[in-house]
Amino acid sequence: MGHRREGIMNLEDFNPLSGKRVEILDEEGNLIGEELRPAVLTDEMVLELYDKMVMLRAADQQALTLQRAGRMGTYPPTLGQEAANIGSAAALETGDWLTPSFRETGAMILRGVPLKLIYLYWMGSEWGSHFPEGVNVLPICAPVSTQTLHGVGLAWAAKLKGERAVNLIYFGDGATSKGDFHEAMNFAGVFFTPNVFFCQNNQYSISVPRSQQTATPTLAQKAIGYGFPGLMVDGNDLLAVYAATQAAVSRAREGGGPILIEAQTYRLGPHTTADDPNRYRTPDEVKEREPFDPLRRVRIYLERKGLITDDIERERREGYEQMARGEAREAEAMISLNPDDLFDFHYSQMPPYLTWQKEYYHRILAAQREFDRG
Numbered sequence: 001m002g003h004r005r006e007g008i009m010n011l012e013d014f015n016p017l018s019g020k021r022v023e024i025l026d027e028e029g030n031l032i033g034e035e036l037r038p039a040v041l042t043d044e045m046v047l048e049l050y051d052k053m054v055m056l057r058a059a060d061q062q063a064l065t066l067q068r069a070g071r072m073g074t075y076p077p078t079l080g081q082e083a084a085n086i087g088s089a090a091a092l093e094t095g096d097w098l099t100p101s102f103r104e105t106g107a108m109i110l111r112g113v114p115l116k117l118i119y120l121y122w123m124g125s126e127w128g129s130h131f132p133e134g135v136n137v138l139p140i141c142a143p144v145s146t147q148t149l150h151g152v153g154l155a156w157a158a159k160l161k162g163e164r165a166v167n168l169i170y171f172g173d174g175a176t177s178k179g180d181f182h183e184a185m186n187f188a189g190v191f192f193t194p195n196v197f198f199c200q201n202n203q204y205s206i207s208v209p210r211s212q213q214t215a216t217p218t219l220a221q222k223a224i225g226y227g228f229p230g231l232m233v234d235g236n237d238l239l240a241v242y243a244a245t246q247a248a249v250s251r252a253r254e255g256g257g258p259i260l261i262e263a264q265t266y267r268l269g270p271h272t273t274a275d276d277p278n279r280y281r282t283p284d285e286v287k288e289r290e291p292f293d294p295l296r297r298v299r300i301y302l303e304r305k306g307l308i309t310d311d312i313e314r315e316r317r318e319g320y321e322q323m324a325r326g327e328a329r330e331a332e333a334m335i336s337l338n339p340d341d342l343f344d345f346h347y348s349q350m351p352p353y354l355t356w357q358k359e360y361y362h363r364i365l366a367a368q369r370e371f372d373r374g
């Protein structure tokens with residue numbers, strides 16, 4: 001085994017203008033940047049994180065099945081972005097905060113959000129955002145980029161209170177074109193907040209390709225304009241994502257201020273279950289990206305080390321598929337069929353116009369029942 005630096009990689013070595021990016025494991029499972037691998041990232045830990053990626057794929061697949069069967073409204077799959085999800089969230093420590101966008105199923109599970117709540121949210125129930133006490137994860141955020149401001153606010157509050165908590169904020173490449181992103185980055189730079197901005201650059205914002213999102217060659221370099229560093233990482237390389245995020249988190253915790261990580265990945269599936277990607281990209285393009293599948297390379301690496309076999313993986317996968325089916329059933333059992341819920345939780349005292357709407361809705365439902373009875 002080659003030299004392994006005990007400490008943490010030097011992030012300043014990866015100025016995005018130099019074109020360099022953090023890479024440790026190539027797509028054929030070869031270690032090409034072992035000097036960047038932190039000592040804590042042992043093969044056992046790689047196996048553990050790989051297992052979580054397998055779990056995430058099973059959880060995603062179950063969501064697709066639910067949606068196809070009409071049991072879930074919509075769902076944004078993580079397919080192809082498992083390393084970016086798992087490798088980054090694994091770098092957080094107890095007490096840290098995670099601010100998700102909406103394509104972070106794996107990251108959220110890793111930080112303690114029950115899968116059934118994520119399913120419940122996508123089934124249309126806001127109770128899916130009601131996380132257990134002590135889970136430091138903000139709710140899924142559908143309005144693009146608005147969560148970046150929430151994440152900076154939380155980090156600033158932690159700093160003012162003298163806490164050592166870091167806030168990891170997720171967003172997509174499309175989100176970097178929103179004003180919220182720029183306000184959040186500017187505020188973080190000025191107030192030197194303990195934030196890690198984690199961009200899952202999956203090359204598309206629904207149908208808009210990355211090339212039309214910004215005129216800059218990289219997204220990472222946007223940090224320079226706000227006075228703090230940015231860096232690029234191979235977002236399909238679990239080891240690189242973990243190493244870069246761990247270094248960024250520990251830098252922020254030690255008072256080093258904010259940092260932007262651009263994880264370069266690729267969305268292999270549709271934007272959501274409501275999207276047909278064939279309308280804006282060719283199947284050939286996707287085929288070209290399949291060898292870069294983030295699970296494939298780790299699997300090859302672990303197999304060479306004798307740490308995984310087909311049988312072990314099949315058993316683990318089937319276990320996760322069963323777990324996901326169980327979580328889906330539990331989520332469905334939590335759905336409220338009480339129409340009053342639409343009205344009752346907006347205000348502590350219902351304003352007259354809502355009271356009127358609620359009564360009106362009840363009259364419609366009664367009329368419908370009457371009609372159904374014939």
Ligand SMILES: Cc1ncc(C[n+]2csc(CCOP(=O)(O)OP(=O)(O)O)c2C)c(N)n1
Nearest residue numbers: 103142143144172173174175202204205206
């Ligand atoms: C403020 C706002 N505008 C538009 C939308 C519709 N919308 C949902 S996801 C999305 C694209 C987001 O792209 P990106 O930030 O790259 O993240 P990705 O979906 O690729 O993970 C858009 C435009 C929205 N949810 N919120």
